[in-house]
Amino acid sequence: MAYVALRSVRKRYSDKEILKGVSIDIQRGELISIVGPSGSGKTTLLRLIDGLDFPDSGEIFIDGIKLTMENAPKLRKKVGMVFQNPVLFDASVYDNVAFSLKFRGLPDDLIRQRVEAALNLVMLNDLAKRSALTLSGGEAQRVALARALVYDPELILLDEPTANLDPANVLIIEGALREANLQEKTVVLVTHNIFQAKRLANRVALLLEGEMVEVQETESFFNRPLDPRTRRFIDGDLVY
Amino acid sequence: MWCDSMGWIEIFLDGISEAFGLILSSDAEILGIAALSLKVSMIATLLGAAFGVPLGFLIASRSFYGRSLTIAVINTFMGIPPVVVGLAVYLLLSSSGPLGFLSILYTPQAMILAQTLLTFPVVCGLTVSSILALDQRLKETLQSLSAPKLWEAFILLRESRIGLITAVIAAFGAAISEVGAIMMVGGNILGYTRALTTAIMLYTNTGEFALAIALGIILLLLSFGVNLALTILQMRYRKKR
Ligand SMILES: Nc1ncnc2c1ncn2[C@@H]1O[C@H](COP(=O)(O)OP(=O)(O)OP(=O)(O)O)[C@@H](O)[C@H]1O
Ligand SMILES: [Mg+2]
Numbered sequence: 001m002a003y004v005a006l007r008s009v010r011k012r013y014s015d016k017e018i019l020k021g022v023s024i025d026i027q028r029g030e031l032i033s034i035v036g037p038s039g040s041g042k043t044t045l046l047r048l049i050d051g052l053d054f055p056d057s058g059e060i061f062i063d064g065i066k067l068t069m070e071n072a073p074k075l076r077k078k079v080g081m082v083f084q085n086p087v088l089f090d091a092s093v094y095d096n097v098a099f100s101l102k103f104r105g106l107p108d109d110l111i112r113q114r115v116e117a118a119l120n121l122v123m124l125n126d127l128a129k130r131s132a133l134t135l136s137g138g139e140a141q142r143v144a145l146a147r148a149l150v151y152d153p154e155l156i157l158l159d160e161p162t163a164n165l166d167p168a169n170v171l172i173i174e175g176a177l178r179e180a181n182l183q184e185k186t187v188v189l190v191t192h193n194i195f196q197a198k199r200l201a202n203r204v205a206l207l208l209e210g211e212m213v214e215v216q217e218t219e220s221f222f223n224r225p226l227d228p229r230t231r232r233f234i235d236g237d238l239v240y
Numbered sequence: 241m242w243c244d245s246m247g248w249i250e251i252f253l254d255g256i257s258e259a260f261g262l263i264l265s266s267d268a269e270i271l272g273i274a275a276l277s278l279k280v281s282m283i284a285t286l287l288g289a290a291f292g293v294p295l296g297f298l299i300a301s302r303s304f305y306g307r308s309l310t311i312a313v314i315n316t317f318m319g320i321p322p323v324v325v326g327l328a329v330y331l332l333l334s335s336s337g338p339l340g341f342l343s344i345l346y347t348p349q350a351m352i353l354a355q356t357l358l359t360f361p362v363v364c365g366l367t368v369s370s371i372l373a374l375d376q377r378l379k380e381t382l383q384s385l386s387a388p389k390l391w392e393a394f395i396l397l398r399e400s401r402i403g404l405i406t407a408v409i410a411a412f413g414a415a416i417s418e419v420g421a422i423m424m425v426g427g428n429i430l431g432y433t434r435a436l437t438t439a440i441m442l443y444t445n446t447g448e449f450a451l452a453i454a455l456g457i458i459l460l461l462l463s464f465g466v467n468l469a470l471t472i473l474q475m476r477y478r479k480k481r
Contacts, residue, residue, distance in 0.1 A: 050384055052380055052383060073386065074384075076384065077386045077387055079384075080384075081384040083377065083380070083384075085377070086377075086381070087375055087377045087381055089377055089398075089399065090329065090398065091380075091398075099385065099387070099391075099395075100385045100386065100387070100392075103387060103388055103391045119268070127477060148385075149386075151385075179463055217402055
C-alpha cells in the first residue's frame, strides 16, 4: 500500500462541497506536487492528511494505518507541515525551531546540533538569535520550514512555501526540499507555480474544484496529459 | 467644626503637606495601614491570578456546552459591587455560616478571601478575552508540531502575556481601590484590619480630612508604584513585536 492513501475523500464546509471524492496514492520517498487553481481545495486536502480536520466520508491511510480522530495525534508525530501563511512564535528564531525538540525530550547538545543543521539547510544560522517577529516574509517562511523539518518527519506537507518570495528565497527553499527528498522523505508540495512543480516533483497531481483530475509522472503530466483540463491548466487557458 | 472656617484649598494643601510629613516621618500607624492594604490586595491579586489564568485559559481553549453563557457570567462578575462580595463572604464566615468554623471573620485572611473573589473574575474574564484574541493559526501550528497540552498552554499564555499583565493590573486596581468588601469582612480594626480605603472612609466621616487626604495620596502612590512596575514589564514584552 502507498505511504499515504486517500480513498474517496469528501469534505464539505457548510453548504459547499470542497473535496468531491478525492483518491490518490502517494508513494514513500516521492516528491509529489499538487497544483490547482485557488479555492480548488489544496489546503483543505493537506489539513486532512495532517489530521487537523477530518473527512465527512472516505478514508485516509498513513503508512497503512487508517487516520482517525483518536490516532491523529500519534500519526502526526511523523508529519511536518508548513502552513500557507505560517505564524512564528514570539521568540527567537532558534527557539522557534528548537521548540518541538524540547518537548520531545532530546538532550540539549543534540537539540543544538539539530537546530543548527535545520537552520543551515535554510541558510538562517546568522539569524538564530533574532526575534522571529522581526523577520522578512522570506526569512519567516524559511524558519517555518526549518521548524517543520527539525524533528525529522517522514512526511512533509508544504502549502505554497514559496508564494510571494523572491528568486533567492525560492532557491533556498527548493534546495532544502530537494535535500529532504534525497533523504527519502515523502514530500507533498502544494503550489500555484507549475514551473516549481516541473523543477521539483517526481509526480504532479491536478486538483480542480475538489476533484483529482490527473496524477502523473512529471514529464508525462506536462507533455502528455490525459485529461483535456490538465492541458488547459498547463497552457494557462483555464481561467481562474 | 474647623473645616467650616477653612477653604477646601487649605484643607487640601494641609492634607498634602501632612501626607508627606507622615510619609517622611514613617508614622507607624500609617505605615501599618498602608502595608496591610498592599499585602491584602497583592495576595488577593496573586490568588485571583493563580485561579483565574488557568480557568480562563481552559474556558477559552476548550469548546463545551454553555461556554458563551459561562463567559457572560464571568464577565458579569467582573463588575460585581464589592459590598455584594463582602456580604456573601460575611454570611459565609459568620459564626452560623458554612465556613464559620474557620473563625476568620474580621481578620486579614477574610479580607484576602473577599478581595480574591473580586480579582478572580477580573483575571479570568480578561484571560479568556486575550486567549480568544490570539491568532487561531497559532493553536493549529502547535497541534501540527505535536506539542503536548501543557506546552501548548505555555506558548499560548506566553503569546498573550501582554493581555495577562493587563488582567493583573485591572485586578490589582479593583482590589486596592475597593472599600465595601474589606469593610464588611475586615471590620476596620485599628492595627489589625484597617486598610487605606477603610481608613479614608473613617477619617472622612470623623472630619479628619488631612489624614484622609494623606492616606488617599499614599494609596495613589502605592497603586502607581505597582502599576508602573507592571507597565514596564508589559512594555518590555511589547518591544519585540
Ligand atoms: N473552515 C472553512 N469554512 C468554510 N469554508 C472553507 C473553510 N476552509 C476552506 N473553505 C473554502 O473551501 C474552498 C477551498 O479552500 P482551500 O483553502 O482548500 O483552497 P486552496 O486550493 O488552498 O486555495 P488557495 O490556492 O487560494 O490557497 C474555498 O472556497 C474556501 O473558502
Ligand atoms: Mg490554500
